[in-house]
Amino acid sequence: MVDLLSWLNLNTVLDFLPSLPTIQKIADILWKLIASAGVLIGGIWAYFKFIKGRTFQPNIVPKVAGEARDKDGEIFLIATTEVENVGASKVTLDHQHTVIRVLTSRALARGEEGPIEWGEKAFATRKILQHRDHLEPGGTAVDTELFQIQNDNFVALRLEVLVASTKDDKWTGVGIVNLSEGVDNTIVSGEGS
Amino acid sequence: MTAVRQVGSEQGKLTRDMARQIEDELSATNQMVSAREDKAKRRKAQGRSGKAR
Numbered sequence: 001m002v003d004l005l006s007w008l009n010l011n012t013v014l015d016f017l018p019s020l021p022t023i024q025k026i027a028d029i030l031w032k033l034i035a036s037a038g039v040l041i042g043g044i045w046a047y048f049k050f051i052k053g054r055t056f057q058p059n060i061v062p063k064v065a066g067e068a069r070d071k072d073g074e075i076f077l078i079a080t081t082e083v084e085n086v087g088a089s090k091v092t093l094d095h096q097h098t099v100i101r102v103l104t105s106r107a108l109a110r111g112e113e114g115p116i117e118w119g120e121k122a123f124a125t126r127k128i129l130q131h132r133d134h135l136e137p138g139g140t141a142v143d144t145e146l147f148q149i150q151n152d153n154f155v156a157l158r159l160e161v162l163v164a165s166t167k168d169d170k171w172t173g174v175g176i177v178n179l180s181e182g183v184d185n186t187i188v189s190g191e192g193s
Numbered sequence: 194m195t196a197v198r199q200v201g202s203e204q205g206k207l208t209r210d211m212a213r214q215i216e217d218e219l220s221a222t223n224q225m226v227s228a229r230e231d232k233a234k235r236r237k238a239q240g241r242s243g244k245a246r
Contacts, residue, residue, distance in 0.1 A: 062202055097207060097215050124225070125218035162215070164207045173202040 059087035062161040062173035075149040081128055081161045082142050085135040092134040097164035101125045107155045118158050
């Protein structure tokens with residue numbers, strides 16, 4: 001009697017258990033769900049790592065340094081540029097538009113006051129880094145130019161380094177030379193953006 | 194003697210206007226250099242002709 005009951009129970013349980021093809025279908029669906037979730041999570045990670053984190057965004061930090069000497073009414077300016085590739089991708093330089101610009105500003109007439117404007121056009125513009133085709137990640141390139149400028153009551157010089165890539169990206173570094181005597185012009189490095 | 198003070202740097206896109214302005218400025222600077230070299234050549238030539246006399 002007990003055997004018969006247990007045999008009936010087993011049969012009932014077996015009836016409720018899914019068949020082998022059904023188990024395979026469920027496993028297949030689960031596997032597809034896991035794979036889809038993996039692809040989604042991988043995509044989100046890649047988006048934050050490479051797009052939001054700007055891992056392979058080209059990034060150049062141009063710095064400008066130098067010194068000016070006044071001799072017999074002529075300013076002799078030595079401008080040294082240092083360009084560092086702080087990004088993770090190679091940057092190919094656009095030689096035509098990678099330059100240093102020197103702008104001048106003249107003192108206002110006696111009795112006048114207010115902000116002094118820089119000239120709209122540069123006093124001189126020279127191509128720089130012509131010896132380098134590209135900058136590797138972590139690489140640095142240096143260039144130096146010498147300018148002679150007639151001191152026409154100038155109070156300061158503005159040096160603009162412009163580095164352009166063949167992909168039309170540009171990076172600029174700006175430095176000011178205060179020509180007033182007794183001014184502390186300690187060299188300070190600018191932070192890249 | 195005065196040293197330069199770096200005041201900052203920035204990143205952006207090279208616009209056509211900016212590219213044209215740079216090309217104009219480079220051309221003006223090259224003209225300035227050519228004019229100076231011509232002047233030096235003329236001065237040298239004058240010096241030579243003066244010595245010949």
